[in-house]
Amino acid sequence: MSKQATSWTDRIEETLIAAILGFMTIVTFANVVARYGFNSNILWAVEFTVFLFGWLVLLGASYAVKINAHLGVDAVLNIVSPQARKTLGMISVTVCIIFAFLLLKGAWDYWANFANLPATTGRWFPTGFEENYRPKGWYETDDVPMPAILGFMENIFNDGDEYEKLPRLIPYMVLPVSMALLLFRFCQAGLKLWRGEITMLIVSHEAEDSIEDAAQYVKDN
Numbered sequence: 001m002s003k004q005a006t007s008w009t010d011r012i013e014e015t016l017i018a019a020i021l022g023f024m025t026i027v028t029f030a031n032v033v034a035r036y037g038f039n040s041n042i043l044w045a046v047e048f049t050v051f052l053f054g055w056l057v058l059l060g061a062s063y064a065v066k067i068n069a070h071l072g073v074d075a076v077l078n079i080v081s082p083q084a085r086k087t088l089g090m091i092s093v094t095v096c097i098i099f100a101f102l103l104l105k106g107a108w109d110y111w112a113n114f115a116n117l118p119a120t121t122g123r124w125f126p127t128g129f130e131e132n133y134r135p136k137g138w139y140e141t142d143d144v145p146m147p148a149i150l151g152f153m154e155n156i157f158n159d160g161d162e163y164e165k166l167p168r169l170i171p172y173m174v175l176p177v178s179m180a181l182l183l184f185r186f187c188q189a190g191l192k193l194w195r196g197e198i199t200m201l202i203v204s205h206e207a208e209d210s211i212e213d214a215a216q217y218v219k220d221n
Helices: 003-010 012-038 045-066 082-115 153-157 174-195 206-220
Strands: 140-145 165-167
Touching: 003 012, 012 045, 045 140, 045 174, 082 174
Parallel strands: none
Antiparallel strands: 140 165
16 A cells, blocks of 8 residues: 555544534634624424534544543453453454444435435345335435535435435434444554554553653643
8 A cells, every 4th residue: 555545544534524614613703793793593403413423433432432532341351461451452452343334234224215325134144135125315414405506416316306304314423424434443453452453442541641641741741
């Protein structure tokens, strides 16, 4: 994989999270100005920011895996040998990969019908795709308006009928996207653990490290 491609994949969550925070700030600020400055409000602002917050949380899960920031209990890991720690880490990451895969299946199955796509068959692992399903591409959000630039979606997902509001398939898209990223990051973490680049999946002694970093910062400045 090229350096450019690697750099791009490393910044997926960072770029999306930064954009989401920017949109949330702009919309919330505009709504405050409208309410207190013009005695009005942006009707769709609350629903829009709720969706963005959901994107933020779900994308944050994979980002935390990438930067090794998830909290955990390391009492056992700190008293075993390095080889045992690696073995336990590989067991943990295997379980996490399986769990993320199951989450991805569930996320796809929930979102797919909103995009007029078939969900997977199989209770735990995909065994194929549904032959008969109820398309839900016509489901809309409550208040978020439909941008004119997305008008092409009406022919693809709504049989040519006009969307009055933003279709739910767009905000719900974060479910399969975030779970796919989570699976990808756990696979990356497993590879790093196998290579010895990291020693555990969780952040260790977060409170103590944060205090020491803060104390060192104060001392240096």
